Amino acid sequence: MISSRQDDGPPTGHDGRYEGTGRFLRVIGLMSGTSLDGVDAALIETDGVSVRYRGAAVSLPYEASLRERVYALFGQAAAFAGETLDALPEEFRAVERELTDAHVRAVQQVLKQEGTADLVGFHGQTLYHAPEKGRTWQMGDASRLSHLTGLPVIHDFRSADVAAGGQGAPLAPWYHAACLGDMQGPVAILNIGGVANVTFVGADGTILAGDTGPGNALLDDWALRHTGVACDRNGALARAGQVDQAILAGLMADTFFARPLPKSLDRQAFAMALERVSGLGAEDGAATLVAFTVRSIAQSALPEVPRGWFVCGGGRHNPSIMQALSHALPGTVAAVEALGWNGDMVEAECFAFLAMRSLRGLPLSSPGITGAPGFGSGGRLSCSALVPSSVLGGAFTR
Ligand SMILES: Nc1ncnc2c1ncn2[C@@H]1O[C@H](COP(=O)(O)OP(=O)(O)OP(=O)(O)O)[C@@H](O)[C@H]1O
Numbered sequence: 376m377i378s379s380r381q382d383d384g385p386p387t388g389h390d391g392r393y394e395g396t397g398r399f400l401r402v403i404g405l406m407s408g409t410s411l412d413g414v415d416a417a418l419i420e421t422d423g424v425s426v427r428y429r430g431a432a433v434s435l436p437y438e439a440s441l442r443e444r445v446y447a448l449f450g451q452a453a454a455f456a457g458e459t460l461d462a463l464p465e466e467f468r469a470v471e472r473e474l475t476d477a478h479v480r481a482v483q484q485v486l487k488q489e490g491t492a493d494l495v496g497f498h499g500q501t502l503y504h505a506p507e508k509g510r511t512w513q514m515g516d517a518s519r520l521s522h523l524t525g526l527p528v529i530h531d532f533r534s535a536d537v538a539a540g541g542q543g544a545p546l547a548p549w550y551h552a553a554c555l556g557d558m559q560g561p562v563a564i565l566n567i568g569g570v571a572n573v574t575f576v577g578a579d580g581t582i583l584a585g586d587t588g589p590g591n592a593l594l595d596d597w598a599l600r601h602t603g604v605a606c607d608r609n610g611a612l613a614r615a616g617q618v619d620q621a622i623l624a625g626l627m628a629d630t631f632f633a634r635p636l637p638k639s640l641d642r643q644a645f646a647m648a649l650e651r652v653s654g655l656g657a658e659d660g661a662a663t664l665v666a667f668t669v670r671s672i673a674q675s676a677l678p679e680v681p682r683g684w685f686v687c688g689g690g691r692h693n694p695s696i697m698q699a700l701s702h703a704l705p706g707t708v709a710a711v712e713a714l715g716w717n718g719d720m721v722e723a724e725c726f727a728f729l730a731m732r733s734l735r736g737l738p739l740s741s742p743g744i745t746g747a748p749g750f751g752s753g754g755r756l757s758c759s760a761l762v763p764s765s766v767l768g769g770a771f772t773r
């Protein structure tokens with residue numbers, strides 16, 4: 376378990392070597408996930424291998440109008456993936472500015488509580504993810520963020536992995552594994568955000584990871600359509616409904632579920648599920664979408680049966696999802712708070728951790744996590760501010 380400050384002995388890297396340097400930076404991680412609910416920001420002190428301090432954390436919800444504008448870009452994103460900022464239609468550039476400024480406000484709020492930081496890890500808003508086409512797009516203007524916060528920014532965490540033949544996602548397993556420390560496997564960490572992903576750590580420490588299928592995104596879209604609120608708050612709709620087993624079986628027949636881990640998904644990959652349930656009432660549709668999320672997690676082929684499943688991300692706040700998971704999975708199912716983690720901030724903390732790994736050239740890619748053919752680093756540095764050499768000096772030492 377990692378607590379606020381700790382010294383649990385030397386953490387090890389992917390190949391078992393100690394990679395820590397004792398040079399810890401104060402890094403703010405920023406995550407705006409596929410749920411489109413807003414920006415999470417968290418400061419940690421890390422050397423990219425372990426965490427010695429967890430500080431302020433804030434969540435800034437998106438305005439409904441920004442959420443709608445980002446949503447509208449999903450449909451057009453494929454056509455513009457890979458274009459430079461200048462070549463994008465004005466609406467993309469305007470949304471990018473607004474998104475970036477929401478992230479600037481999140482950094483400022485953390486700085487107000489923490490006083491100082493050295494570095495920012497900026498995930499950006501995923502608009503499009505198609506590793507098989509060599510494309511993944513996290514929208515956000517790192518140079519503007521750096522200029523407006525006065526901090527160096529690491530961004531574009533996924534492209535190098537995709538270019539190397541990996542899935543570009545998930546990346547959180549690096550952080551999950553670091554936080555699990557010496558905890559004996561087999562154990563699984565489940566993140567239920569817009570999309571759901573699993574990190575499996577075996578009895579021998581082997582890490583295997585991947586996206587399992589939809590998380591909350593379909594349910595959010597369904598709830599918005601039926602109730603005007605973009606979330607089935609506390610699972611109320613799903614609890615009152617019946618699962619349509621025929622529709623569920625049809626959804627589970629998709630070839631994605633037969634593929635082994637590692638694998639990854641675009642948020643909109645299963646948007647057709649909303650059409651499949653469109654003839655159902657609000658409650659039955661919600662129950663069927665919850666069952667889709669849970670069945671796809673239960674069917675993700677892991678090499679051993681985990682003795683515990685620990686859940687982070689917004690899905691753990693939905694009792695309909697958590698109850699269905701407890702029925703469907705062997706072993707204990709609990710929120711990651713049982714491990715002493717903050718389940719709402721794991722991803723924001725993760726992108727602070729990965730920013731430090733990137734700065735140090737440590738791997739973000741691995742065969743078991745992203746399906747890349749080897750281990751490689753990733754992320755890009757954008758620095759529109761003058762910063763002390765104690766922060767970036769190491770990055771430029773030859
Ligand atoms: N009380 C609640 N009841 C039901 N669902 C909830 C509740 N609180 C949060 N959620 C769900 O959690 C979602 C937000 O989860 P989270 O912040 O983990 O998503 P994210 O960071 O966008 O995801 P991703 O992991 O895909 O990047 C909301 O959209 C909603 O579906």
Ligand SMILES: CC(=O)N[C@H]1[C@@H]2OC[C@@H](O2)[C@@H](O)[C@@H]1O[C@H](C)C(=O)O
Nearest residue numbers: 409501504544545546547568570572
């Ligand atoms: C392309 C992309 O943004 N993927 C996200 C998404 O949200 C959950 C799941 O799909 C995961 O693969 C990933 O995010 C987390 C933070 C990850 O990389 O581990």
